[in-house]
Amino acid sequence: MQMKQNWFAGGAGIAVTGAALAAVAVALQYAGNPANMGICVACFERDIAGGLGLHRTEIVQYLRPEIPALLLGAFVASLCFGEFKPRAGSAPLVRFLLGICAMTGALVFLGCPWRAILRLAGGDLNALTGIAGLIAGIGIGTVFFRRGYSLGRNAPQRTGAGFIMPGVMLGVLALLLLFPQIDGEGKSGILFYSVKGPGSLHAPLLYSLGGALLIGFLAQRSRFCTMGAFRDLIMFRQTHLLIGVLAFLIVAFALNLFLGKVTVGFAGQPVAHAAHLWNFLGMLTAGWAYALAGGCPGRQLFMAGEGDADSGLFVFGMIVAAAFAHNFGLASSPAGIGPHGDVAVYVCLAVLLGLSLVHLRKAA
Amino acid sequence: MSTTVIDVCGLACPEPLLAFSEAVKKGDVTEVEIRFDCAFARENLSRLAASLGWAVASLTEAREYTVMNLTKSA
Numbered sequence: 446m447q448m449k450q451n452w453f454a455g456g457a458g459i460a461v462t463g464a465a466l467a468a469v470a471v472a473l474q475y476a477g478n479p480a481n482m483g484i485c486v487a488c489f490e491r492d493i494a495g496g497l498g499l500h501r502t503e504i505v506q507y508l509r510p511e512i513p514a515l516l517l518g519a520f521v522a523s524l525c526f527g528e529f530k531p532r533a534g535s536a537p538l539v540r541f542l543l544g545i546c547a548m549t550g551a552l553v554f555l556g557c558p559w560r561a562i563l564r565l566a567g568g569d570l571n572a573l574t575g576i577a578g579l580i581a582g583i584g585i586g587t588v589f590f591r592r593g594y595s596l597g598r599n600a601p602q603r604t605g606a607g608f609i610m611p612g613v614m615l616g617v618l619a620l621l622l623l624f625p626q627i628d629g630e631g632k633s634g635i636l637f638y639s640v641k642g643p644g645s646l647h648a649p650l651l652y653s654l655g656g657a658l659l660i661g662f663l664a665q666r667s668r669f670c671t672m673g674a675f676r677d678l679i680m681f682r683q684t685h686l687l688i689g690v691l692a693f694l695i696v697a698f699a700l701n702l703f704l705g706k707v708t709v710g711f712a713g714q715p716v717a718h719a720a721h722l723w724n725f726l727g728m729l730t731a732g733w734a735y736a737l738a739g740g741c742p743g744r745q746l747f748m749a750g751e752g753d754a755d756s757g758l759f760v761f762g763m764i765v766a767a768a769f770a771h772n773f774g775l776a777s778s779p780a781g782i783g784p785h786g787d788v789a790v791y792v793c794l795a796v797l798l799g800l801s802l803v804h805l806r807k808a809a
Numbered sequence: 810m811s812t813t814v815i816d817v818c819g820l821a822c823p824e825p826l827l828a829f830s831e832a833v834k835k836g837d838v839t840e841v842e843i844r845f846d847c848a849f850a851r852e853n854l855s856r857l858a859a860s861l862g863w864a865v866a867s868l869t870e871a872r873e874y875t876v877m878n879l880t881k882s883a
Contacts, residue, residue: 454852528848535819590823598819601846601873668849673822680823681830681857739821751848 518661
């Protein structure tokens with residue numbers, strides 16, 4: 446059989462995806478999403494946890510439609526191109542815990558790798574320590590992969606099983622439509638909304654949906670992944686995925702310059718703090734977890750859209766951890782890290798070390 | 810001369826790539842057949858193989874998995 450051509454999986458395709466992600470993110474910031482947070486998978490899953498009332502931090506409550514749309518965009522792309530493959534059973538409990546560690550680290554830094562890039566593109570130099578931590582964490586993960594770390598094989602599932610995550614995400618969108626925000630009110634039906642703070646800042650629904658659906662579609666085709674970009678560079682000297690990350694950074698920076706949204710510095714950056722050690726360690730924790738789970742938070746959404754139930758559990762782990770992070774005072778704020786953020790990082794690092802060691806196999 | 814067969818069905822990247830790179834490190838290997846079902850392994854393996862001096866000889870897609878045959882370039 447002839448090798449099916451997938452233009453998006455080539456160098457130009459990954460660059461186009463990175464550039465499109467930048468354009469959508471900056472456009473959503475322009476249209477109302479928080480500064481340097483046009484699309485942040487960690488922040489937006491945290492906002493969803495707040496919107497559902499899993500935590501009650503009043504400034505970060507909104508059922509962000511970007512998260513369902515990213516997953517559904519990838520779902521549609523995988524259906525269109527014969528890559529919808531329901532699968533499950535590769536250490537699901539471990540993946541849930543990895544999602545917990547990933548979100549805990551991400552909320553100490555305040556952002557997923559996408560937001561780290563967006564923060565840098567807006568002149569927030571704290572992102573540099575964060576990205577250094579991310580690369581260090583991924584590097585630690587690769588050491589274990591080289592020594593035989595594996596979460597084991599998944600197994601194909603019935604077609605219907607692959608519809609579960611898209612179905613859940615449609616449910617999230619349905620709730621948002623059933624209980625829309627009432628101006629100035631913190632509650633609508635069963636949902637919670639922010640009347641101030643980042644959770645109150647959002648682009649119009651259709652912009653968020655359209656932009657994120659496009660990104661989900663493109664990223665499924667091109668396999669865009671920020672964790673994979675650094676992992677493949679470290680393990681195999683492959684720069685393919687890195688092209689996408691660089692395109693993302695360069696285009697976002699250029700668009701910010703054009704819009705006059707670049708403010709270079711460490712202090713007073715939007716939804717960020719300048720505790721360098723914790724920006725580094727938070728992202729190191731998250732990066733290690735992404736590496737062990739095989740994808741950054743965005744990529745986990747796309748894989749879940751393709752039918753990977755294990756990635757779906759990682760997503761749920763992140764949402765649950767966001768609730769704990771705010772209920773237990775683990776999440777950072779512009780004032781600095783949370784009262785128990787330091788302990789949370791130590792615990793997560795210990796958990797990651799344990800999970801890494803437990804899943805070492807004797808290398809062939 | 811025999812073909813080294815690697816089955817990485819159910820495993821996601823980077824494991825298929827690691828399995829391939831470890832197999833070809835054994836100096837006398839000149840033909841590898843790798844079975845995988847992760848869609849991304851197709852492009853990733855092709856790229857890695859090219860960088861290690863290997864070429865894709867054939868690619869067969871079955872319903873559940875894909876078989877890629879690779880040969881070492883002279």
